[in-house]
Amino acid sequence: MIMHEVLIVGGGLAGLMAAMNVSGKADAAVLSKVYPTRSHSGAAQGGFNAVMGEDDSIEAHVFDTVKGSDYLGDQEAIEVLCSDGPRVILDLERMGVPWTRAEDGRIAQRSLGGAGFPRACFAADFSGHVVLHTLYEQALKRGVKTYPEWHLLEILVDKGRVFGAVIYDLARARLEVIRAKRIVLATGGYGRAFLKTTNGHANTGDGMAIAYRAGAVLSDMEFVQFHPTTLYGTNILISEAARGEGGYLRNALGERFMAEYAPGKMELAPRDVVARAIFKEIKEGRGFEGHYVHLDLTHLGERLVAERLPQVRDLAIRYSGVDPARVPMPIEPAQHYSMGGVRTDVWGMTGLEGLMAAGEVANVSVHGANRLGGNSLLETVVFGARAGRKAAELAPGEPWPDVSSNTVKDALDRWNRLCLAPSAHSRSDDDQFAVRREMATIMTNQVGVFRTGVELEDAVARLEGLRKRYRDLPVPVGPQPFNYGLMDYIEVGHLLDLSEIIARGALARRESRGAHYRLDFPQRDDRNWLHHTFAHTTDRGPEFSAGPVSITRFQPQERGY
Amino acid sequence: MDVVLKISRFDPGMDTAPRFQRFVVGVEPNQTVLDALLCAWRQDIGLSFRRSCRSAICGSCAVRINGRPALACQTLMEKAVAEGEPVTIEPLPHFKLLKDLVVDLEPFFESLKAVVPWLILREDYGGRMSPEVARSLEHPATCILCGVCEADSETSETLHPAGLVKALRLARDPRDALGAHRIRLLQVPVEVLRLFVRELPDKCPKGIEITDDILRRGVT
Ligand SMILES: Cc1cc2nc3c(=O)[nH]c(=O)nc-3n(C[C@H](O)[C@H](O)[C@H](O)COP(=O)(O)OP(=O)(O)OC[C@H]3O[C@@H](n4cnc5c(N)ncnc54)[C@H](O)[C@@H]3O)c2cc1C
Ligand code: SF4
Ligand code: FES
Secondary structure (H helix, E strand, O other): OEEEEEEEEOOOHHHHHHHHHHOOOOOEEEEEOOOHHHOHHHHOOOOEEOOOOOOOOHHHHHHHHHHHOOOOOOHHHHHHHHHHHHHHHHHHHHHOOOOOEOOOOOEOEEOOOOOOOOOEEOOOOOHHHHHHHHHHHHHHHOOOEEEEOEEEEEEEEEOOEEEEEEEEEOOOOEEEEEEEEEEEEOOOOOHHHOOOEOOOOOOOOHHHHHHHHHOOOEEOOOOEEEEEEEEOOOOOEOOOHHHHOOOEEEOOOOOOOHHHHOOOOHHHOOHHHHHHHHHHHHHOOOOEOOOEEEEEOHHHOHHHHHHHOHHHHHHHHHHHOOOOOOOOEEEEEEEEEEOOEEEOOOOOEOOOEOEEEOHHHEEOOOOOOOOOOOHHHHHHHHHHHHHHHHHHHHHHHOOOOOOOHHHHHHHHHHHHHHHOOOOOOOOOOOOHHHHHHHHHHHHHHHOOOOEOHHHHHHHHHHHHHHHHHHHOOOOOOOOOOOOHHHHHHHHHHHHHHHHHHHHHHHHHOOOOEOOEOEOOEOOOOHHHHOOEEEEEEEOOEEEEEEEOOOOOOOOOOOOOO | OEEEEEEEEOOOOOOOOOEEEEEEEEOOOOOEHHHHHHHHHHHOOOOOOOOOOOOOOOOOOEEEEOOEEEEOOOOEHHHHHHOOOOEEEEOOOOOOEEEOOEEOOHHHHHHHHHHOOOOOEOOOOOOOOOHHHHHHHHOHHHOOOOOHHHHOOOOHHHHOHHHHHHHHHHHOOOOEOOOOHHHHHHOOOHHHHHHHHHHHHHHOOOOOOOOOHHHHHHHO
16 A cells, blocks of 8 residues: 555646645655646646736735625635735746746736736746646656556545545556545646536546545535637637737627726626626627627737737637637637635645645635636645645644554445446446536536526536436446546546536525626625535535635625726 | 548557557547547547647647647647548557557656756846746747657657757756756757757647757857
């Protein structure tokens, strides 16, 4: 049996940052279902928010974030995010991140939506990529042990405390138990629950679903971010940086329609506002071919597009066949980010002893009901580092948790039956691809940018039906190396669990706040709904309760832009 | 359009050598080879291939398409088909084959370590850098570690191009204590490096360009 004091699951920005902060202080390892450099963090383009200039202030960053969150963000946590930010950005620069520079040689900053200041540090539009690779270099330097292409299947709990994990080693087609004193989850989001999403194939919400099954609390799952500008058809992201650099949105009549919706901020209003505006334009018949609007960069000039937005340009040429320096890009909103996740405090501690979480998988609640562009990358490095520091401080002094040998054996037997034995289920005509497709379609059409009680109720019922079908599916049989069919089967199970929680949470929340917009309850309702939603697992399915929001400096007010 | 794919299959438990399997998939011309592979997977769930970002930024989906190493998610079907149906998809050469299109990446990632692939911060670094210098670091830093250059190079066993790219990018970094010395530490003849740098943009799916002034500085 493998033992590590701290087991970090996930090799994206949050996971690698945690690993760096544990290394040298406790024995740590990183487990990741894809090679760390292939984590989804690498796709992030826009940048990392942090207060670097003298005219900006931490207080302003906190306020923008609180307001952006539609007052559902925990102000205590937001304060930590914004205060730790500048230090972490400078640390990254000393590790070798090639930040784009201003004329005076300092780190340059650009405007992203919802910010009152150009506050995002960036490296052209490869921001996530270069930081991910720099952190990977640091992991190599520190000799951090990694287990690439190992999938977390289950978090093992005995007497209320986490003591290890069941892992599936994809290359060798076998199960493994890793014992740990602490597990830090950094497994990212669940974008693949939606048909239209900017997320890569690996974003299947595993960590959230596995933590939830192990007894951790999920919070605010009904808040799902839809990015306003993704390439029509493929939903490949066109970074907010494109608007930050001055891009215009236009409908089929050629109008800059944001003037109707957010005259003060125009294209740089927060994402929820812009996504709704685009949808409304399309719904009301002002979209091109009834399906999309234009993101127009043609007035910015070839040189600026080439220098500041090279990747955007590449992606648009390749996947839409248009050169954005010359022709406007066809775009539509798509799922992008999960505001909800495993509930943690500002040190990444969950309510389940021994389990920690950071990054998109976690809900420390810095984004509340709507995340601002640039705050999520900052969250991964700030809270990844904090979780790492805390784990390093605690783990060495903690005894190895006791376990009854039966607990391990039972778990292994269960997974062995599923992963390595021929399928015990009856053969059916149904398949996991069909179930996944239906789930993702329901989520996009009925649990999307605009929601209604009627549609949500129907979604919940249909998702329940899909779960029944899922139980009767044939399991792709092993053992064979690189059994992606089996992994997909397991991931669909995770996505179904989470979809149900998202849809139920959205049905329960009878108000509109941030990214959660109910056509039948269009107003924000602070009297009844200024609280978090907690979801726990029970034998009867998810159960929901309310949790308080931390409000310190800024009292809720109307959120106009 | 319906397209015939000839996909290389290899199951280490059953096969002694790879063989081709034909799939007929319905794809749009502007869809990618990765989309076509996903269609094939729906027909045979046992087919193994890596993927992650589907937007040419993670390096997972590198395979050989019609004989040339490339990223499946970056190659449009219309282009692959234009080279003559059927479209052949094989694992990267020069890597050990593990299953179907999946190759062993351990030695590739291991090879990075040889070049000291991290910044060694100069003690007197003051925190500023000119925008031009920063820009010159950006492009080589976009290497996605896909392994296409390694697969495309006859000498990759000794050279390990992805490591070279990292070393050359660090060599230009004014923050790095080793800086241009890194070139000498590589112990690769400068003519070889020069040729490598010249050929790279055509082979690399990210078109990585490293100007060769750094090579001059490293030698003198
Ligand atoms: C296209 C795109 C662009 C974005 N741009 C920006 C931006 O400009 N600014 C910003 O602030 N935010 C941006 N975001 C959001 C931000 O990038 C993500 O929220 C963030 O990178 C998540 O990082 P993470 O470390 O939490 O997870 P990830 O980077 O997603 O990493 C998850 C890790 O967990 C591993 N993993 C998952 N499941 C398992 C399992 N079962 N077993 C083992 N390992 C597992 C994966 O292999 C991976 O290593 C963007 C998001 C997208 C999709
Ligand atoms: S240099 Fe280019 S081809 Fe080689 S690994 Fe990097 S991105 Fe891939
Ligand atoms: S899937 Fe990421 S590069 Fe192709």
